[in-house]
Amino acid sequence: MKHYSAERKAAVLQKMLPPTSLSVAELAKQEGISDVTLYHWRKQAMASGAMSAVTKKTTEGWSAESKLAAVVETALLSEVELSEYCREKG
Missing domain, CATH: 1.10.10 (Arc Repressor Mutant, subunit A)
Known part of the structure; x- marks a missing residue:
């Protein structure tokens, strides 16, 4: 080993x-x-305790307008760009 x-x-x-x-x-x-x-x-x-579990963000608190805006904003992103977007904004 x-x-x-x-x-x-x-x-x-x-x-x-x-x-x-x-x-x-x-x-x-x-x-x-x-x-x-x-x-x-x-x-x-x-x-x-040296590393904590990363809590995942959910869209529970998002309004319908916020959800639609996220879909529109990400519609034309590449896979890499979409991954970065999701890491930053949830």
Whole structure:
């Protein structure tokens, strides 16, 4: 089993947080670390309080006008642009 330094783990876990918010699958490919290892690191970090669960924003409090404006605003965005929009505005 490969050993990673605490600094390496922290740097990789940081990429899971905003503004980059990379998924475990993306990080696994990018860093060459198994997804199982990354899930384990995330679970440990959350249990120790070093990393908190990111709460997902919902549209419950949005008015009908706000929802329509979001649909119109994002209609012509590419997949990458839409992903960025969703990370920023929910």
